[in-house]
Amino acid sequence: MAFELEKLYSRRRDIHEKFGGQQQGGISTPASAPYIFLFTSEAGEQHGYHDGYDENGLxxxxxxxxxxxxxxxxxxxxxxxxxxxxxxxxxxxSTKKSGIYRFKGTFVCAGCDDEKIGPDTEGNPRRLIQFHLTPSSVVAAHLQDESSEIVVTENISLDEMRKRAYAAVENKVCTAPVVSKKNLYKRSEDVKAYVLARAKGICESCGKAAPFLNKGGKSYLEAHHIRQLSDDGLDIPSWMAAICPNCHREIHHGQDGAMKNQILQAQIKNFENSQFVDVAAQ
Structure with missing residues (x-):
């Protein structure tokens, strides 16, 4: 991660000069960087912007x-x-010093609400879009929590589980915040269930069988976000792998961890792309 939590950064020098993107406004979308920069400020209230945490932790x-x-x-x-x-x-x-911002963390968009009405800059009522963001670390903790694992009671194929996982990611329906949070966890569980099923009890990194069975009698593998070397990345099947604890620790802490992760990225990408090709050919 290029930024440290709660550390202060110059928007111009530390963000735009390094990554590009729009230097004005609250949303900056540099084309060549894997980031979308969001800036929140009390000054936005004059334009009808009201940001902050709600009772659901969003x-x-x-x-x-x-x-x-x-x-x-x-x-x-x-x-x-x-x-x-x-x-x-x-x-x-934003902080009291112009152009200096405090990094509040990496977030995932759980959903949005496009039915709220608020004033625009000219004082006229208009429809607002409010995004429901949750810290990526919360999603990661949910994925790693053994108690969050889905118990599949119906007999469904790996292909059907895969379709459910991608359908969950594609869902863009606007809802109330509490529903968005439930949908986010359900999406994470669908993705986790598919990734674990895809592995079939075999570490997707080293190719060895899971080292032991969990308390539920299933092969123990851990969810790893292959897009970045921290496990609070995006919960999408093509960027997640089920790997054994040893490979997981090596990727995070080993001398050759970055290279091992790159190899894993290529393997998962090739597999998922091949599934898209197979579906298109049917």
Whole structure:
């Protein structure tokens, strides 16, 4: 990760000079970086923006657009589709010093609400888009929690599990915050269930059988986000792998961990791409 939690950064020097992106506004979408930068400030309230945590633990982030109804264009579309586009949401909060922002962490868009009404810059009522963001670390903890594992009671194929996992990621229906949070966890569970089933009890890194059975009698493998070397990445099947604890530790802490992760990335990408080809050929 290029940024440290709660550390202060210059928006111009530390963000835009290094990664590019729009230097004005609350949403910056540099084309060549795997990030979408979100900036929140109390000054945004004059434009009808009200950001902050709600009672569900979600950070409510108001989309862009100062006059007229907000639409899913440009930055708003980028936030909504960030998982499919492979972009991390990085949130920064303004400070009393102009141009200096505090990094608040990496987030995942759990959903959105496009039915709220609020004033625009000219004071006229208009439709708002409010995104429901949750810290990526919360999603990662849910994925690693053994108690969150889905118990599949119906006899479904790996292909059907795969379809469910990708369908969950594609879901872009706007809902209330509490529903968004439930949908996010369900999406994570569908992805986790598919990735574990895809592995068939074999580590997707070293190719060896899982070292032991978990308390539920299933092969113990851990969910690893292959897109980045921390495990709070995006929960999408093509960027997740089921690997043994030894490989997991080596990737994170080993001398050759980065190379091992790159090899794993290529393996998972090739497998998932081959599944798309097979489906298209049917």
């Amino acid at each position: 950070f409510i982030y108001t989309g862009e657009g100062q006059v007229g109804p907000m639409q899913f264009l440009r930055g708003n579309r980028a936030i909504r589709d960030h998982i499919n586009d492979g972009k991390e949401l990085l949130l920064f909060a």
